[in-house]
Amino acid sequence: MRKEQTLGEVLAANGVSRRGFMKFVAATTSLMALPPSMIGKVAHALENAKRPSVIWLPFQECTGCTESLTRSHAPSLEGLIFDTVSLDYQETIMAAAGHQAEEALAETMKANFGKYLLAVDGSIPTKDKAYSCIGGKSNYDVFVEAAKGAAAIVCVGTCSSFGGIPAALPNPTGARSVTEVLKEAGIDKPVINVPGCPPIPTSITGVLAQYLTFGQLPELDHLNRPKAFYGQNIHDRCYRRPFYERGEFAETFDDEGAKKGWCLFKVGCKGPVTYNACATVKWNNGAGWPVEGGHGCLGCSEPGFWDWGGFYKPLSQGQWGGWKTLGVAAAAGAAIGLASVAVTRSRQAKAREEAKV
Amino acid sequence: MSHDGANDALKTIGVKVEPTSPEEIDAFTLNVVPLLHEVKHALQRLLETGEPTTIDLGSIPLAPGEFEKIDAALGTGEVKVALEAMGPSQIYETQFSGVWRVTHFNAANEIVGRYVEVSRMPEILLAQETDVRVGLDLLSRKLSGETD
Numbered sequence: 324m325r326k327e328q329t330l331g332e333v334l335a336a337n338g339v340s341r342r343g344f345m346k347f348v349a350a351t352t353s354l355m356a357l358p359p360s361m362i363g364k365v366a367h368a369l370e371n372a373k374r375p376s377v378i379w380l381p382f383q384e385c386t387g388c389t390e391s392l393t394r395s396h397a398p399s400l401e402g403l404i405f406d407t408v409s410l411d412y413q414e415t416i417m418a419a420a421g422h423q424a425e426e427a428l429a430e431t432m433k434a435n436f437g438k439y440l441l442a443v444d445g446s447i448p449t450k451d452k453a454y455s456c457i458g459g460k461s462n463y464d465v466f467v468e469a470a471k472g473a474a475a476i477v478c479v480g481t482c483s484s485f486g487g488i489p490a491a492l493p494n495p496t497g498a499r500s501v502t503e504v505l506k507e508a509g510i511d512k513p514v515i516n517v518p519g520c521p522p523i524p525t526s527i528t529g530v531l532a533q534y535l536t537f538g539q540l541p542e543l544d545h546l547n548r549p550k551a552f553y554g555q556n557i558h559d560r561c562y563r564r565p566f567y568e569r570g571e572f573a574e575t576f577d578d579e580g581a582k583k584g585w586c587l588f589k590v591g592c593k594g595p596v597t598y599n600a601c602a603t604v605k606w607n608n609g610a611g612w613p614v615e616g617g618h619g620c621l622g623c624s625e626p627g628f629w630d631w632g633g634f635y636k637p638l639s640q641g642q643w644g645g646w647k648t649l650g651v652a653a654a655a656g657a658a659i660g661l662a663s664v665a666v667t668r669s670r671q672a673k674a675r676e677e678a679k680v
Numbered sequence: 681m682s683h684d685g686a687n688d689a690l691k692t693i694g695v696k697v698e699p700t701s702p703e704e705i706d707a708f709t710l711n712v713v714p715l716l717h718e719v720k721h722a723l724q725r726l727l728e729t730g731e732p733t734t735i736d737l738g739s740i741p742l743a744p745g746e747f748e749k750i751d752a753a754l755g756t757g758e759v760k761v762a763l764e765a766m767g768p769s770q771i772y773e774t775q776f777s778g779v780w781r782v783t784h785f786n787a788a789n790e791i792v793g794r795y796v797e798v799s800r801m802p803e804i805l806l807a808q809e810t811d812v813r814v815g816l817d818l819l820s821r822k823l824s825g826e827t828d
Contacts, residue, residue, distance in 0.1 A: 341808030343765035346784050349804075350792040359734035359795065562743035565710070602741040608790050615744060 344370075351536070354529045356551035356600070368536045375535060376439040378431055379413040379479075380469060382462040383455050383489040383498055384445030388480035389415045391521035392528065414457070425458050432472050440534060441473035446482040446489045447504050450497025466501070467508045475513040475540055476501060479527055484516035484548075485626040492630050502547070513540055516547045520623035523604050526552040546626065548598070557594035557620050560602035563587065581617060591635035592619025599624040711742055712749050715796075719754075719779055722798035726778055732799035747794075754781060754796070761805060767792075771802055 339347075348366040352359065381389070412428045419427055431439065443466065448454035452461035470476060478501045481487040489498035499507070502514055517526055530549055533541045541549040558564065566572070566586040573581035573590055581590075588595070597620050601612040613620060619635075622628040715735070722733035737747070755775035763769035767786040774781060780802050784793040797803070821827045 335810075340765050341811045342763065342804055345804050345808070346763075346766055346769060346793075349795070350784060350786075353736050353738050353793050356739065359736050362734075560741045562711070562741050562746075603739055609738065611744070 351532050354525050355533050355536070355541075356529065356604075365536055372535050372538075376431055376435040377442060377531070378428065378439050378469060378473075379442040379444075380465060381414055382443065382445030382447050382466065382483070383496065384480065384482050385488075386415060387521040388444040388482075388527070389413075391519075391524045392479070421458075428469075432469060436472040438474050439472065440475055440477060440531075441469050442477045442479050442531075443483040443501050444479040446486050446498035446500060448489070448496035449499050449504070449507075450495070454496040463504065466504060467510065470505060470508070470510050470512055473512055475515065475534070476505075477530055478502075478514060478516045478518070480522055481518040481520045481623060481626075481628070484518040484546075487520065488629050490629070514547050515540055515543065515549060517552075518546075518548065518624040518626075519599060520621075520628075522624070523552070523600055523606065525604050526600060544598070548624070552600045552604070553598045553624060555598065555600070555603075557597045557599055557602055557614075558592075561594055561614055562602065563614060576617065584617075587614060587617075587619040588639075589637050590619055591633065591637055593622030593625070593628070593631070593634075593638065594620040595638060597622040597625055597628075711740060711746050712753060715740065715750060716753060719776070719796060719798060723776065723778055726798055726800070732797065732803070734798075735796040737794040737796065750796075751781065754779060763804065769804070771805065 345362075345366065348362055348369055349359070351369065352362050352365045355365075357365065412424070412431055414424065417424060417427075445455075445462070447462045447466055449463060452463045455462045457465060478484040482489060482498070483501045486494075486498050486500050486503075489496060490500075502516075505512060505514065515530060517530055519526065526549070529552060530541060533539075533549070533551075541551055544550050544553055546553075558567070561567075563584065563586050566584070567588060571580060571583075571585040573585050573587055575581065576590060581587075586592070592614070594614065599620075601620070602614070605612045605615075621634055622631065718735060722735070725731050725733065737750070742750075757773035757775050757777060759773040761771040763771060767784070767789070769785065770781075770783045772781055773779070778798060778800065780797040780799065782793075782795040782797050782802055782804070783791060786792045818827070
């Protein structure tokens, strides 16, 4: 596909019928979490969409986000890459390697300066930039150079959005989010955070599709997350919510409540403080999502979820241990226990201070 | 432990919550009845103003088993269509005339969209302007001997 061709022209040239196109449009509209009444407008916009250039840079990450994206089913990644966007640089799935790959990156940045979409997964080490390098260049330098020519930056995953697991206390590499590094480097660019560990694949492609379709960035919340996917609270949209209202809770993972599918709040579900689309979009081609599988939400799309103090502690017990825990220790006369809590808190506070340096 | 005993013990582990009877699904959550009301209002609108409605089932937080219950409640009617365009699509009229269930699959046979469409005819089934033009051109060339 030549870059000057529109998507409509490409599909027509490939013998795709109007019905086929309308089906693609229906799936894309659903993907962008837009109401079906928007299908006509999306069809018009998609027909005339031009092919944007996308550069994808991986930093301190586990490749889980790319794995998630390559399992995206609607539209398929292949379709998205080859028919609609030009993914000019993606280390994990590109064929080029070594100097060829570096040249491809440099050429793309030069040819599309100010116009390409920069996707980033992984956080960026700042304590010692050498902690993570690609081709002899630090993640920090590669990112800053690429960010200067980007039209906008899409942070794929919690690591690039908020620091993620690499930034977990005591944050040995000084891992920072894209937003923090941009601020430090004095670069002002629009940032779209698509957090999650990993993000729902359709959220990733949905954001790319929105940019492709309307040529503009989606509406964002106070954490720069697209409202279409992060505008609703997991707890509010959870199918187990009625059990919460009735006070029916699983107390352990193998009790009667768990078997009956009752609310998982008491076994640590972070749904009440988490905003994501898992409850509706679901995972694995819509087969289910963690709560449906019997496990509470970890809150993986929220900043700092990795340091919330325990996946299985109810929110009502606070982050660092509840009154019940402390009460038992006091009743047993376990001064050491209390001291250790204080020491732990002190360590956590110290680690936080160090992380800020 | 005997083989049967081991199997019985395995069944007691609550690894996935999957209600099996309609009563259990009813007790689970109540998305089905509100959805049927939405369909009813859409049908009234279709009769009174001619305005069609599409409900994206992917946007509703359905509990396990509710898809099946919705389909069971809507039932099947007189029309069933198999569409092949960038992957298959299953379209059928429910027992309520004017209410259609539409499921789109991609070329890899994965579901890419599930809808309840309330209309005289699902939009995607109508012959599309551009396709008719292509068809006319092809037929004209065939009659003039340009193509087989």
